[in-house]
Amino acid sequence: xxxxxxxxxxxxxxxxxxxxxxxxxxxxxxxxxxxxxxxxxxxxxxxxxxxxxxxxxxxxxxxxxxxxxxxxxxxxxxxxxxxxxxxxxxxxxxxxxxxxxxxxxxxxxxxxxxxxxxxxxxxxxxxxxxxxxxxxxxxxxxxxxxxxxxxxxxxxxxxxxxxxxxxxxxxxxxxxxxxxxxxxxxxxxxxxxxxxxxxxxxxxxxxxxxxxxxxxxxxxxxxxxxxxxxxxxxxxxxxxxxxxxxxxxxxxxxxxxxxxxxxxxxxxxxxxxxxxxxxxxxxxxxxxxxxxxxxxxxxxxxxxxxxxxxxxxxxxxxxxxxxxxxxxxxxxxxxxxxxxxxxxxxxxxxxxxxxxxxxxxxxxxxxxxxxxxxxxxxxxxxxxxxxxxxxxxxxxxxxxxxxxxxxxxxxxxxxxxxxxxxxxxxxxxxxxxxxxxxxxxxxxxxxxxxxxxxxxxxxxxxxxxxxxxxxxxxxxxxx
Ligand code: FAD
Ligand code: NAD
Numbered sequence: 306x307x308x309x310x311x312x313x314x315x316x317x318x319x320x321x322x323x324x325x326x327x328x329x330x331x332x333x334x335x336x337x338x339x340x341x342x343x344x345x346x347x348x349x350x351x352x353x354x355x356x357x358x359x360x361x362x363x364x365x366x367x368x369x370x371x372x373x374x375x376x377x378x379x380x381x382x383x384x385x386x387x388x389x390x391x392x393x394x395x396x397x398x399x400x401x402x403x404x405x406x407x408x409x410x411x412x413x414x415x416x417x418x419x420x421x422x423x424x425x426x427x428x429x430x431x432x433x434x435x436x437x438x439x440x441x442x443x444x445x446x447x448x449x450x451x452x453x454x455x456x457x458x459x460x461x462x463x464x465x466x467x468x469x470x471x472x473x474x475x476x477x478x479x480x481x482x483x484x485x486x487x488x489x490x491x492x493x494x495x496x497x498x499x500x501x502x503x504x505x506x507x508x509x510x511x512x513x514x515x516x517x518x519x520x521x522x523x524x525x526x527x528x529x530x531x532x533x534x535x536x537x538x539x540x541x542x543x544x545x546x547x548x549x550x551x552x553x554x555x556x557x558x559x560x561x562x563x564x565x566x567x568x569x570x571x572x573x574x575x576x577x578x579x580x581x582x583x584x585x586x587x588x589x590x591x592x593x594x595x596x597x598x599x600x601x602x603x604x605x606x607x608x609x610x611x612x613x614x615x616x617x618x619x620x621x622x623x624x625x626x627x628x629x630x631x632x633x634x635x636x637x638x639x640x641x642x643x644x645x646x647x648x649x650x651x652x653x654x655x656x657x658x659x660x661x662x663x664x665x666x667x668x669x670x671x672x673x674x675x676x677x678x679x680x681x682x683x684x685x686x687x688x689x690x691x692x693x694x695x696x697x698x699x700x701x702x703x704x705x706x707x708x709x710x711x712x713x714x715x716x717x718x719x720x721x722x723x724x725x726x727x728x729x730x731x732x733x734x735x736x737x738x739x740x741x742x743x744x745x746x747x748x749x750x751x752x753x754x755x756x757x758x759x760x761x762x763x764x765x766x767x768x769x770x771x772x773x774x775x776x777x778x779x780x781x782x783x784x
Pocket of ligand 2: 463492493494495496497498500515516517518548549550581582583584629630631660661662663
């Protein structure tokens with residue numbers, strides 16, 4: 306007889322493990338099936354995010370930032386550090402330790418919540434049953450009245466640059482180089498390309514990014530994108546836009562990449578090449594054809610606004626469904642679905658999911674970009690405040706970037722907030738809360754912010770919507 310649960314979750318990434326915990330909190334007997342193995346071949350919970358995504362990349366971004374700062378920037382503060390030396394093995398070991406502590410933390414949370422953790426590949430065989438292949442030749446079936454599919458996503462591969470050992474790698478390989486490449490190529494100047502390109506540039510690589518699009522960071526506000534391109538170029542990232550990669554081959558341990566742009570054909574020789582051209586949903590081997598589970602035209606599992614698939618009782622969440630491929634988006638979907646299964650009312654606002662690019666300076670935004678408002682013909686007013694005029698940013702020595710607030714021209718409701726600058730990832734939370742509460746730019750302008758803080762930049766940008774920012778004279782912008 307198949308073991309029975311109230312809910313089975315397939316996938317223990319930030320979508321699946323959060324869904325499983327919330328289901329258990331709500332009193333449901335829950336199983337979570339996951340197949341991830343760590344570097345030692347041991348099962349590890351947390352999915353891409355903890356094992357090969359958000360967490361290891363942020364650990365390396367932090368360490369590489371400290372290294373770069375100590376090479377010279379601390380001297381500006383009157384702190385001279387002689388003979389700074391990079392110990393890459395120690396940096397990688399620290400990253401692996403951070404990952405291991407967090408993945409073990411999920412295992413502890415599963416135990417504390419009484420969740421049955423099943424290691425192996427899960428496959429939906431009916432709308433009530435999942436088969437588990439644990440790799441030992443044995444397949445077992447478990448059953449539940451509700452199933453949540455959260456299998457995540459994998460890097461997109463391109464024919465022009467097939468992965469090869471530790472020379473042509475995807476994002477996972479780029480988190481594990483054992484030496485700093487002298488010259489590093491990156492295909493795709495998207496979020497992964499910029500974050501991991503920044504890590505290796507700070508550690509000493511010459512980094513060339515080949516980006517197919519003519520415009521930089523299409524999904525970000527284009528005023529931010531323009532400033533960011535200038536800033537990253539100043540830092541030494543060689544970003545080539547409109548570059549179509551035609552092919553690559555490995556010769557004596559180096560990669561030759563052929564690409565063309567408006568100026569013609571080019572060849573670039575690099576020591577390592579990262580392919581970072583997007584991710585695709587993991588649906589291979591996830592369900593049998595007999596289940597009739599529907600995918601959409603892009604290969605994502607088809608779901609409604611509340612993550613219901615076409616099969617009764619079967620939900621899908623996280624990177625495998627429409628919407629941005631972000632950990633917090635998947636986690637929120639996980640909570641929503643658990644509450645729906647428990648018979649509660651639950652929904653989420655897909656327009657208010659913040660995005661962050663953890664470069665230096667950081668870039669963060671929530672809501673609409675200026676170009677989207679123009680395209681949608683929405684009347685708006687903009688307020689902009691540069692960090693160069695913010696006292697705390699000056700004290701930190703972090704003056705690049707600005708805060709920009711877009712508010713509806715008639716109702717004044719905040720429609721979008723864009724930050725490029727220090728702690729943008731934290732500042733965007735304040736903007737997200739304000740927007741969640743339906744704030745107007747006047748609400749933000751009337752709020753008292755502590756001094757001296759970076760969040761005063763948000764305040765001044767809100768004041769600037771009315772042309773009333775206090776600390777800008779020359780930058781004043783009338784709408
Ligand atoms: P995943 O995290 O991919 O987890 C899915 C899990 O399901 C995996 O463990 C997988 O092995 C397992 N699985 C798949 N199929 C099956 C099956 N059939 N049976 C059993 N198990 C299965 N997002 C952010 O929000 N912030 C960041 O800073 C950030 N940084 C990133 C950096 C990098 C380098 C990368 C690659 C991604 C980053 N992301 C970031 C994106 C983020 O990792 C994903 O959006 C998030 O992990 C998606 O969560 P998920 O639960 O849907 O899927
Ligand atoms: P991305 O969509 O951010 O960027 C991919 C880039 O590659 C795009 O700019 C695209 O135009 C370009 N591209 C595509 N095909 C190309 C080709 N053949 N040649 C040259 N350029 C090409 O994707 P990503 O950077 O791979 O990241 C995947 C996803 O992971 C992101 O969508 C994001 O949701 C998530 N992620 C988030 C964070 C974060 O939240 N900080 C960090 C890393 C990853």
